[in-house]
Amino acid sequence: MGVYLFMIGAYDLxxxxxxxxxxxxxxxxxxxxxxxxxxxxxxxxSVLLLTYLTLEKYICIVYPFRYLTPGRRRTxxxxxxxxxxxxxxxxxxx
Numbered sequence: 425m426g427v428y429l430f431m432i433g434a435y436d437l438x439x440x441x442x443x444x445x446x447x448x449x450x451x452x453x454x455x456x457x458x459x460x461x462x463x464x465x466x467x468x469x470s471v472l473l474l475t476y477l478t479l480e481k482y483i484c485i486v487y488p489f490r491y492l493t494p495g496r497r498r499t500x501x502x503x504x505x506x507x508x509x510x511x512x513x514x515x516x517x518x
Contacts, residue, residue, distance in 0.1 A: 425466040431459045457518055465514035472506045 435455075439446055450456050483492050494502070 425463070428459055428463045428466065431455070431462075435459075461514045461518060465510050468513050469506060469510035472510060473503075476502060476506060 435450070439450070443450075480494065
C-alpha cells in the first residue's frame with residue numbers, strides 16, 4: 425500500500441492543476457492499471473490474512489484441548505497460497 429500511495433502522490437505532483445486534461449489518458453495507461461493492481465493486491469492479501477488469523481484463533485478458542493494448531497510448515501504453506509491467490513486476483517484482470 426505504501427508503494428501505491430507513493431506512486432499516486434508522484435502522479436498527483438505531475439498532473440497538479442491539470443488532471444482533467446489528462447484524466448482519460450491516465451486511466452487508460454499501463455501505470456494506472458499496475459498501480460490499481462497493487463492497491464488490489466494489498467487489499468486482498470490483507471483480507472485473506474485477517475481471515476486466516478481469525479479462523480486459526482477461532483479453532484484455538486472453540487477446541488482448546490485438541491492439538492489443532494498448525495505447525496510452521498503448514499503456516500508457511502498457507503501464507504504462500506494467500507500471496508499467490510492475492511497476485512492472481514489482483515493481476516488477472518490486466
